[in-house]
Amino acid sequence: MDWILLIISIIFCNLVGYVSSLITKKALPTWYRRIKKPKFTPKNEVFMPIWIILYTLMGISLYFVWSQHAGSFEFKFALAFFGIQLLLNFLWSVLFFGVKNLLGAFIDLIALFIFIILTMIMFYGFSAWSTWLLIPYALWIIFAGVLNFSIYRLNR
Numbered sequence: 001m002d003w004i005l006l007i008i009s010i011i012f013c014n015l016v017g018y019v020s021s022l023i024t025k026k027a028l029p030t031w032y033r034r035i036k037k038p039k040f041t042p043k044n045e046v047f048m049p050i051w052i053i054l055y056t057l058m059g060i061s062l063y064f065v066w067s068q069h070a071g072s073f074e075f076k077f078a079l080a081f082f083g084i085q086l087l088l089n090f091l092w093s094v095l096f097f098g099v100k101n102l103l104g105a106f107i108d109l110i111a112l113f114i115f116i117i118l119t120m121i122m123f124y125g126f127s128a129w130s131t132w133l134l135i136p137y138a139l140w141i142i143f144a145g146v147l148n149f150s151i152y153r154l155n156r
Contacts, residue, residue, distance in 0.1 A: 002067050009066060010059030016086055017055040020093035021048070027097040036154035041147060054137045058086070061133040065126040078122035085115035092144075102152035109145040116141060 028044060062082060069075040088111050096105035116138045123130040 002063075005067055006060070006063045009063040010056050013055040013059040013062065013086070014052065016090055017051050020090050021051075023093045024097045027100070031100060032097065035151065038147065038150040038154065041151075050140065054140060057133045057136060061123060061130040064130040064133075065123050069126050074122075074125065078119065078126065081115055081119040081122050085112055085119050088112040088115055096148065102148065102155060106145065106148045106152055109141060109148055113138065113141050113145065 065075065065078060088108055092105050092108045092112065095101045095108050116134060120131045120134050120138065123134070
């Protein structure tokens, strides 16, 4: 096991989450507190630990593929899908909390979910574990989509 590569993979994914949180933090005490939210909205304190776990699982998933298959054409293709989903993940924070575009953020989540599934399919060819580790992320994005759409509907 290449511990350095594992740590780099986990830090890289969590770094995306950290930068996203900088956008989120600014809107939480002001705009987000004032908008209407459905009753099933988790408390704000729940989101950070869940995202840390999900970004860590993403990093471990990336590690399983990267450590065994770096350099191959298939790896580069799979890595492109992973990168796109990570970019869409970041873009959601910009759309939802940064520019407060609730519908745009929901559409982003649909694209994000599609790219998570595509990443899972691509990663499965390298390591079944890398795919299984992304299942909680995919499920959370489904929940986030329902929550995002509900907030959009309540605040039109």
